[in-house]
Amino acid sequence: MTGAIQQLGIDTLNSLARLGRRAQFLLQTLSGIGSLLWRPGLVVAQLESVGVRSLVIIVVSGLFVGMVLGLQGYNTLVDFGAEESLGVVVALSLVRELGPVVAALLFAGRAGSALAAEIGLMKATEQLDGMAMMAVDPVKRVIAPRFLAAFIAMPLLAAVFSAVGVLGGYVVGVEWLGVDGGAYWSQMQGKVDLYEDVYNGVIKSIVFGFAIAWLATFEGYDAQPTAEGVAKATTRTVVQSALVVLMLDFILTALMFGEI
Amino acid sequence: MTSTDDNLIEIRELRFAHGPRVIFDGIDLSVPRGKVTAIMGPSGTGKTTLLRLIGGQIAPDAGAIKVDGLDVTGLDNKGLYALRRRIGMLFQGGALLTDLNVYENVAFPLREHTDLNESLIRALVLIKLQSVGLRGAQMLMPSELSGGMARRVALARAIALDPMMVMYDEPFAGQDPISMGVLVKLIRELNDALGLTSIIVSHDVAEALAIADYVYMISNGRVVQGGPANELADSSSEWVRQFMGGLSDGPVPFHYPARDYAEELLER
Numbered sequence: 011m012t013g014a015i016q017q018l019g020i021d022t023l024n025s026l027a028r029l030g031r032r033a034q035f036l037l038q039t040l041s042g043i044g045s046l047l048w049r050p051g052l053v054v055a056q057l058e059s060v061g062v063r064s065l066v067i068i069v070v071s072g073l074f075v076g077m078v079l080g081l082q083g084y085n086t087l088v089d090f091g092a093e094e095s096l097g098v099v100v101a102l103s104l105v106r107e108l109g110p111v112v113a114a115l116l117f118a119g120r121a122g123s124a125l126a127a128e129i130g131l132m133k134a135t136e137q138l139d140g141m142a143m144m145a146v147d148p149v150k151r152v153i154a155p156r157f158l159a160a161f162i163a164m165p166l167l168a169a170v171f172s173a174v175g176v177l178g179g180y181v182v183g184v185e186w187l188g189v190d191g192g193a194y195w196s197q198m199q200g201k202v203d204l205y206e207d208v209y210n211g212v213i214k215s216i217v218f219g220f221a222i223a224w225l226a227t228f229e230g231y232d233a234q235p236t237a238e239g240v241a242k243a244t245t246r247t248v249v250q251s252a253l254v255v256l257m258l259d260f261i262l263t264a265l266m267f268g269e270i
Numbered sequence: 271m272t273s274t275d276d277n278l279i280e281i282r283e284l285r286f287a288h289g290p291r292v293i294f295d296g297i298d299l300s301v302p303r304g305k306v307t308a309i310m311g312p313s314g315t316g317k318t319t320l321l322r323l324i325g326g327q328i329a330p331d332a333g334a335i336k337v338d339g340l341d342v343t344g345l346d347n348k349g350l351y352a353l354r355r356r357i358g359m360l361f362q363g364g365a366l367l368t369d370l371n372v373y374e375n376v377a378f379p380l381r382e383h384t385d386l387n388e389s390l391i392r393a394l395v396l397i398k399l400q401s402v403g404l405r406g407a408q409m410l411m412p413s414e415l416s417g418g419m420a421r422r423v424a425l426a427r428a429i430a431l432d433p434m435m436v437m438y439d440e441p442f443a444g445q446d447p448i449s450m451g452v453l454v455k456l457i458r459e460l461n462d463a464l465g466l467t468s469i470i471v472s473h474d475v476a477e478a479l480a481i482a483d484y485v486y487m488i489s490n491g492r493v494v495q496g497g498p499a500n501e502l503a504d505s506s507s508e509w510v511r512q513f514m515g516g517l518s519d520g521p522v523p524f525h526y527p528a529r530d531y532a533e534e535l536l537e538r
């Protein structure tokens with residue numbers, strides 16, 4: 011019994027210490043971002059490995075999610091004779107919710123885990139120490155560009171996801187099930203509000219991008235410098251990102267759309 | 271070896287522990303300017319740890335570490351980085367950047383710290399690679415190098431910025447007799463021609479005694495013996511004999527600290 015209580019105390023202290031390290035790490039990283047202005051090449055290279063390589067999975071998933079929305083939406087709407095509104099249903103679902111959330115979950119799995127593993131491995135093989143001994147700050151040189159790239163890539167990928175999803179809904183609804191194409195687009199244009207829907211969705215994806223960038227780079231940087239430590243960091247990145255994204259999504263949704 | 275000015279590094283009363291395990295228990299050590307100093311000791315005594323302490327990567331529990339008159343433990347980040355620019359370090363594992371090829375690895379410190387144009391960088395990189403015999407390997411990635419080659423690339427990188435001091439962690443490990451001979455000569459020549467100060471960590475008694483001006487032997491958290499290499503080489507010191515003869519019994523313990531062998535075997 012005392013052992014369990016003792017363990018609880020140790021765990022609490024450990025997680026508090028982690029929290030402190032996390033905050034300190036974020037401050038260091040953010041202050042390192044300024045120096046990237048003079049070296050945009052570093053960020054561009056990371057945008058490629060973080061963003062471009064996530065593009066395939068985002069496009070494919072977006073297409074399928076959009077197609078499923080098209081099917082499900084049609085089946086529900088057709089009972090009310092409202093299948094003309096399919097475009098609105100698909101677009102709102104994607105732009106408000108599924109675009110940012112699903113893209114974030116995929117992004118955490120594809121790019122976040124890769125970031126954590128890469129940084130953790132650089133730590134385990136003394137590359138970060140080696141850099142520091144060459145008087146190159148690894149937070150500025152390695153972490154900051156990756157953080158910034160992930161932060162920038164996430165909203166763009168969420169936008170791609172939503173756009174492809176809308177096309178997927180179009181394929182299923184209009185091409186296969188015979189909904190009027192003109193109605194699909196015009197209802198969507200009429201009912202989807204730029205501020206209320208699109209901007210709020212973009213804000214969500216920006217927040218998620220920040221959270222994933224922070225979690226992934228921190229887990230890699232804070233990993234135990236061993237094979238096991240890197241594996242743990244990778245897993246933790248994906249699990250924590252998923253939980254944080256879903257939790258943040260609820261909070262943001264409540265703030266944005268709650269009072270209606 | 272007494273006046274501060276003659277010593278690039280002065281370590282006094284250094285204490286350091288990893289949790290309960292005491293690594294250094296009050297070490298005094300001086301590294302004279304312009305000389306090659308070898309630090310020797312059995313595996314796990316803390317030789318790598320000592321280099322990390324000198325480079326300011328970890329902080330001691332007590333004691334003073336002065337490099338070129340600067341107290342490493344008291345330096346802020348900026349001061350530490352300024353000092354490190356003048357120090358080259360060869361890591362035991364090489365610590366090459368895995369996403370850059372050999373050429374870019376050696377060019378890395380030049381690109382980070384100088385505004386030299388590409389043709390100058392190229393010339394410098396090729397000179398350094400030529401001196402470690404790996405100019406032909408410039409396009410290989412670190413994953414395509416053997417351990418010994420990686421260490422030589424790391425050496426080329428360590429001297430890229432012409433530092434005032436180079437710390438070599440096991441430069442000879444994994445080298446065949448030919449590259450070993452070349453490396454010994456190279457380290458000596460670099461030291462004398464460029465007026466560097468060199469610290470070499472090694473297990474290799476014969477090589478270390480051949481190349482070094484001064485030798486420190488560390489064991490059990492203390493300096494067991496230290497002095498000019500030529501004196502130690504023909505001293506009748508017990509540890510020299512133990513190391514030369516590869517004996518497990520002697521002043522230097524072979525075993526990691528443990529409790530009584532018989533007691534543990536007979537337990538239960």
Ligand SMILES: Nc1ncnc2c1ncn2[C@@H]1O[C@H](COP(=O)(O)OP(=O)(O)OP(=O)(O)O)[C@@H](O)[C@H]1O
Nearest residue numbers: 288289291293312313314315316317318319320362
């Ligand atoms: N992170 C750590 N936590 C706890 N103990 C550690 C840690 N790192 C090293 N040690 C211990 O510190 C001691 C010294 O390690 P160090 O790497 O400095 O040895 P070394 O003299 O360089 O050995 P080798 O010749 O094998 O490279 C070892 O006994 C090791 O067990």
Ligand SMILES: [Mg+2]
Nearest residue numbers: 317318319362
């Ligand atoms: Mg070592």
